[in-house]
Amino acid sequence: MGESKGKSQDYVETWEGGFVRTDAKGRKVYVIRRMINGKSYKVSTRAGNARAAMEQLKRFEADPEGYNPAGAPHEAPIYLDAPLAEEFLIWNRDVKKNSREWLEKQQRYLAWWADQLKGLDLRKVSLVDHIKPALKGAGNGPHRIAVLKSVYSWLRKEKHLLTVNEDPTFQTLVVPQARPEQWKRVKVIPREHYLLAREHLAPHWRDGMDVQAGTGWHVTELIRFAKEGSVEPYRGDAEGVSGVLVCPQTKSGEPLRTAVSAEVLEAGKRLLERGTFGREKYGMAVISACKAAGIPSFTPGRFRHSVATWAIEKGADPASVAAFLNHKSPSTTRRFYATHAVPAKIPTLR
Structure with missing residues (x-):
């Protein structure tokens, strides 16, 4: 297969096999560029990461003329071993x-x-x-x-x-949506319980709780932030926003940037200085703090539900809450994270 023709693309970076470009949707695509026996080859691997691209490069080098990124029919069986x-x-x-x-x-x-x-x-x-x-x-x-x-x-x-x-699962096997657990029981942390519990926490765990209460992050995102996160200045002019906490990678694979208040910003900076945050010890510390405060125990995983509910009950638009929590749709926020929020009252006759 010779050099492919088509519209040229800007190079993003180089790799061992050639260069990386971006497609129309901004995604990385690894391209092989080689000169073999006086013949130039430039062909897309269709791979979006280095590991997959290296596997494609091995296949290309074994048979440049017959190389097809989609692969040839394979006779050897594939077992889930x-x-x-x-x-x-x-x-x-x-x-x-x-x-x-x-x-x-x-x-x-x-x-x-x-x-x-x-x-x-x-x-x-x-x-x-x-x-x-x-x-x-x-x-x-x-x-x-x-x-x-x-x-x-x-x-x-x-x-x-x-x-x-x-692929027997392609467009035929659907992952069923589970009935949200919070439909069966309230998972929202009362504000006063959050404030009481934080008074019985060591500073490090208190900072983690404050960041969660100010961002609505998952515990896993909090841990990634403490290890590899960063702080950015806020370039807008919204009232009460002092900076941006950046979680290096969320479940979707993209960095998560969350605008926060001055207090949450300082708590985030202290977490970064420490550089580590233990999930199990954090959970145990929060439960112990609840017992010391004489309130029903709650776990850190409930802060995401709580932030969504607190915001909507304060009059925030569900679409804005969804964007803040990095949800793809406001319906996700309503269905899974704010099921017990009471919408703001509107004028009525009585």
Whole structure:
């Protein structure tokens, strides 16, 4: 395959195989550029990260003329065995930056799927004959489905070992939306309980609680911020905003920037100076503080629900709250994080 033709793109950076450009949606695309036996090659790998691009480069160098980033038909079967599961988990850890907790869950579900699909070529697995019968009666179906779909997507998009037609989960297996737990029980922390508990916390844990109460971040985002985050100046003129806390990477893979007050900004700076933040010790410290304050215990994971509810009950527009919490849609905020918020009263006859 020779040098591809088409509209030229600006180079973003270089890599061992050539250069990286951006596509129309601003995503990175690794391009191979080589001169072999006097012939110039320039061809997209369709890969969006260095690991996948290096695998494509090996395939290209083995057969430059026959190279196809989508891959050629593979005769060897693909099994969900220990080596494949390990490679998938390493990719999730190093490329997707999954949390330790989610990696551990994925490992358990991968082992479960390996038992269910033992001896089956993944490209020949049937949704009706294999996947749905395995899921019948199995607990935590949404997570099991999400992991299997992720494996197939990885094999298609990153490894290029499967086609869409060989993926039994593509547009057929849907991850069911669980009924939000907060519909069954209130998960909002009363403001006065938050203030009482913080008085019984050591300064380090108090800073973490204040940052959560001021940002609505997940605990995992708080931990990433303490380890690798940063502070930026606020360039707007909104009242009460003194700076921006930057979490280096959220679940979606993009940096999360949250405008905060002066008090939260200072708490964030102190967390950065310390550089570490332990999840388990933090949770235990908060529960102990609740007991010392004589209030019902709550966990740090409830601050996201609380921030959404506090804001909407203060009259904030759900769309603004959704944007602040980095939700894709205000409906997510209403459904999962502000289910117990009472909208502001409007003028009525009585």
